[in-house]
Amino acid sequence: MAKPPTVYDVATRAEVSIATVSRVFSSPDTVREATKARVLAAVHELGYVASGNARGLATRRTGVLGLFFPGLDAMDELRGRTDFLMHDVAAATDRDDGGRDTDAPSEPDSVSTPLPRATVIRDIPARTDTRALNLYLDEVLRGSELEAWLSGRVLLVGVGRGVTSGQTVLEMAGRVDGLIVLAGSATEEDLAQLARRIPIVVMAGPPRGDDFDHVSVSNEEGMGALTGHLLDDLGVTDIVYLAGSVESPDDHERWTGFRRALRERGITPPDEPWRRSDFTREGGRAAGRVLLAADRLPRAIVCANDQMALGVIDAARIAGVDVPGELIVTGFDGIDAGGLSTPRLTTVSQPMEALGRAAVQVLVRRLEDPERASMSVRLPVEVLLRESSEPA
Amino acid sequence: MAKPPTVYDVATRAEVSIATVSRVFSSPDTVREATKARVLAAVHELGYVASGNARGLATRRTGVLGLFFPGLDAMDELRGRTDFLMHDVAAATDRDDGGRDTDAPSEPDSVSTPLPRATVIRDIPARTDTRALNLYLDEVLRGSELEAWLSGRVLLVGVGRGVTSGQTVLEMAGRVDGLIVLAGSATEEDLAQLARRIPIVVMAGPPRGDDFDHVSVSNEEGMGALTGHLLDDLGVTDIVYLAGSVESPDDHERWTGFRRALRERGITPPDEPWRRSDFTREGGRAAGRVLLAADRLPRAIVCANDQMALGVIDAARIAGVDVPGELIVTGFDGIDAGGLSTPRLTTVSQPMEALGRAAVQVLVRRLEDPERASMSVRLPVEVLLRESSEPA
DNA sequence: CTGAAAGCGCTAACAC
DNA sequence: GTGTTAGCGCTTTCAG
Numbered sequence: 047m048a049k050p051p052t053v054y055d056v057a058t059r060a061e062v063s064i065a066t067v068s069r070v071f072s073s074p075d076t077v078r079e080a081t082k083a084r085v086l087a088a089v090h091e092l093g094y095v096a097s098g099n100a101r102g103l104a105t106r107r108t109g110v111l112g113l114f115f116p117g118l119d120a121m122d123e124l125r126g127r128t129d130f131l132m133h134d135v136a137a138a139t140d141r142d143d144g145g146r147d148t149d150a151p152s153e154p155d156s157v158s159t160p161l162p163r164a165t166v167i168r169d170i171p172a173r174t175d176t177r178a179l180n181l182y183l184d185e186v187l188r189g190s191e192l193e194a195w196l197s198g199r200v201l202l203v204g205v206g207r208g209v210t211s212g213q214t215v216l217e218m219a220g221r222v223d224g225l226i227v228l229a230g231s232a233t234e235e236d237l238a239q240l241a242r243r244i245p246i247v248v249m250a251g252p253p254r255g256d257d258f259d260h261v262s263v264s265n266e267e268g269m270g271a272l273t274g275h276l277l278d279d280l281g282v283t284d285i286v287y288l289a290g291s292v293e294s295p296d297d298h299e300r301w302t303g304f305r306r307a308l309r310e311r312g313i314t315p316p317d318e319p320w321r322r323s324d325f326t327r328e329g330g331r332a333a334g335r336v337l338l339a340a341d342r343l344p345r346a347i348v349c350a351n352d353q354m355a356l357g358v359i360d361a362a363r364i365a366g367v368d369v370p371g372e373l374i375v376t377g378f379d380g381i382d383a384g385g386l387s388t389p390r391l392t393t394v395s396q397p398m399e400a401l402g403r404a405a406v407q408v409l410v411r412r413l414e415d416p417e418r419a420s421m422s423v424r425l426p427v428e429v430l431l432r433e434s435s436e437p438a
Numbered sequence: 439m440a441k442p443p444t445v446y447d448v449a450t451r452a453e454v455s456i457a458t459v460s461r462v463f464s465s466p467d468t469v470r471e472a473t474k475a476r477v478l479a480a481v482h483e484l485g486y487v488a489s490g491n492a493r494g495l496a497t498r499r500t501g502v503l504g505l506f507f508p509g510l511d512a513m514d515e516l517r518g519r520t521d522f523l524m525h526d527v528a529a530a531t532d533r534d535d536g537g538r539d540t541d542a543p544s545e546p547d548s549v550s551t552p553l554p555r556a557t558v559i560r561d562i563p564a565r566t567d568t569r570a571l572n573l574y575l576d577e578v579l580r581g582s583e584l585e586a587w588l589s590g591r592v593l594l595v596g597v598g599r600g601v602t603s604g605q606t607v608l609e610m611a612g613r614v615d616g617l618i619v620l621a622g623s624a625t626e627e628d629l630a631q632l633a634r635r636i637p638i639v640v641m642a643g644p645p646r647g648d649d650f651d652h653v654s655v656s657n658e659e660g661m662g663a664l665t666g667h668l669l670d671d672l673g674v675t676d677i678v679y680l681a682g683s684v685e686s687p688d689d690h691e692r693w694t695g696f697r698r699a700l701r702e703r704g705i706t707p708p709d710e711p712w713r714r715s716d717f718t719r720e721g722g723r724a725a726g727r728v729l730l731a732a733d734r735l736p737r738a739i740v741c742a743n744d745q746m747a748l749g750v751i752d753a754a755r756i757a758g759v760d761v762p763g764e765l766i767v768t769g770f771d772g773i774d775a776g777g778l779s780t781p782r783l784t785t786v787s788q789p790m791e792a793l794g795r796a797a798v799q800v801l802v803r804r805l806e807d808p809e810r811a812s813m814s815v816r817l818p819v820e821v822l823l824r825e826s827s828e829p830a
Numbered sequence: 831c832t833g834a835a836a837g838c839g840c841t842a843a844c845a846c
Numbered sequence: 847g848t849g850t851t852a853g854c855g856c857t858t859t860c861a862g
Contacts, residue, residue: 445839456841457841489839492838494840496840497842
């Protein structure tokens with residue numbers, strides 16, 4: 047990588063001043079055609095690409111929006127630095143229908159044991175679980191990216207993992223015009239610090255004071271509506287509630303919605319969830335086993351998210367308990383797997399992509415008008431009635 | 439947003455020079471404890487966050503890696519700028535178990551028709567199709583982000599859509615230390631220009647000359663192995679091939695692998711795929727209908743990706759044709775839906791997350807040693823034999 | 831329409 | 847240890 051060409055190089059080559067080069071990009075019509083052409087030619091020949099840093103420094107804006115998530119990967123395996131078969135291209139030239147299986151490149155610059163190129167495996171049905179939250183974030187991310195693009199910006203995504211989390215978010219803050227932060231992924235202290243430099247939008251979790259702009263979904267209303275359906279339409283009152291981890295900002299709201307639904311119908315809700323698990327399918331399975339081992343089954347189990355609900359269904363299947371005949375199971379989130387399971391899972395579907403889009407919209411508005419009062423968006427949810435609750 | 443504090447502000451407040459402030463962050467142990475403490479205090483009080491731009495300008499490195507994808511969203515709906523219910527937080531203060539359904543906030547700063555907070559819907563089984571490629575990219579993205587984090591960097595993601603695509607990628611290039619580009623998402627011309635400024639890693643597609651570093655999966659070998667299985671183990675020779683869109687760099691390799699497998703067994707492969715579709719499930723369904731309407735069924739149909747294969751299975755189900763009894767169907771990619779379908783889909787599973795990780799690893803290596811010969815990584819794939827090809 | 835020059839906020843020698 | 851002082855590459859008045 048030779049030193050990248052700068053405005054100066056272009057200016058010299060085009061025999062103009064750097065100011066003119068700059069103008070060609072920022073206000074093309076203030077430059078004479080002939081001059082512009084010369085500059086553009088130079089740009090082309092030199093392969094000039096403007097430095098975002100320099101531009102950002104001068105402009106005080108970057109055109110970048112940040113999205114910061116908590117890292118919920120399996121931190122254990124994380125460091126498993128899979129090292130890949132890597133070789134110099136120069137050494138391996140055979141291409142197209144030519145000699146295949148010339149496996150090892152002549153000059154293995156850094157080769158671990160040569161990996162097989164393709165393995166045949168008889169795949170037994172298995173469950174993919176791990177990616178629970180990721181799937182949620184994927185959609186949010188997709189929505190954010192789209193909306194960012196619509197506003198002519200790009201997204202800087204960062205995930206906070208462990209102790210470096212605070213550092214990451216601060217670093218991001220230094221390079222973006224505004225930042226979207228998933229509730230709980232950064233400390234209040236860090237947030238406060240960031241907020242002095244750039245606009246922050248908090249996503250999910252309970253509404254904030256008027257510190258930050260806020261975007262979330264109607265967790266409480268959704269769970270309330272679902273519970274109401276069980277109560278009113280199915281006439282079920284014998285319900286237990288499986289909660290997720292306490293740290294989750296959403297968990298509390300769902301639980302609240304559940305209780306409210308009961309209370310509004312004159313039923314005294316329990317003070318505590320029947321049980322608390324960890325939002326994973328495995329956790330749901332475990333909870334399911336406990337439930338099924340008891341003397342008496344409740345008529346329904348309402349779970350704080352889909353993964354756990356699917357786990358409960360797994361457990362029921364294994365125990366030979368019919369869902370929804372003997373036990374009604376419901377989830378929350380609306381992940382794809384819930385629509386593909388047998389029986390399909392009744393759930394509350396969150397508009398995750400919309401959430402991502404809304405967050406960016408709010409952020410962009412804030413950028414455009416720093417003075418306006420802090421905003422809050424609460425997106426509606428849909429209760430999806432499917433076979434895990436609806437006796438055929 | 440008051441003007442963000444700078445090193446100068448911090449320096450003044452801590453009664454030191456800006457160099458010292460800088461040192462506190464870059465080489466903390468060269469600063470006396472007492473001084474450091476003063477600086478840190480000032481940082482805290484002021485809410486100082488270093489400007490990434492300024493730092494990047496001075497350092498000539500940003501700690502940001504770019505990931506550039508082609509945008510394959512349904513461009514039609516794209517502009518559907520869903521505007522969300524948005525109101526000033528100041529106006530809506532009720533919280534917690536208090537009065538719910540106070541629906542409209544008192545001062546609706548910008549309210550479209552108030553949206554319902556939760557709707558109950560009887561959900562009929564339907565197919566989600568659209569997100570085919572996205573799911574692929576999600577995993578790649580996840581892998582990249584993880585690996586970026588492991589290397590202490592953060593990811594800038596950009597999607598090229600339509601005509602602004604070239605602009606986007608150039609803008610990104612100006613703000614990152616290196617860029618990963620999905621094959622086909624940028625023009626060769628743009629790539630060449632970028633390459634003069636920063637290292638580029640091309641992902642997927644055929645190996646490149648020694649221009650750029652390259653990362654991909656063994657498309658050809660995978661399809662070859664799968665076809666070989668049909669040929670050798672199942673004794674099936676009456677096979678048609680459903681290809682995807684020609685623009686896809688991977689499509690060609692898979693087709694090549696298919697042909698090679700035939701040829702290696704003394705069978706003359708067809709010159710052209712039986713048919714070409716668009717990688718979507720709907721496209722697969724259409725192709726399936728054509729196939730099933732013919733006088734005679736082949737014993738097997740090999741599809742260039744999972745989505746189309748699932749579409750073919752859909753068509754077969756509708757036509758009452760048994761898979762795999764009457765027709766064997768295979769896919770490629772290993773998307774989740776293929777493992778959840780009935781019958782489950784035999785496919786070639788790509789290590790998508792690993793692909794993302796590998797790309798970042800390669801990029802980081804390149805950053806560390808700009809001089810080394812260009813690298814190429816080819817990741818192995820797995821053929822997953824499932825019920826769509828294996829008669830019970 | 832174009833050029834000169836002053837920053838933007840930070841790092842990195844180089845002095846002290 | 848800490849301060850001084852050049853830049854880093856670009857935008858943006860302000861003249862001309």
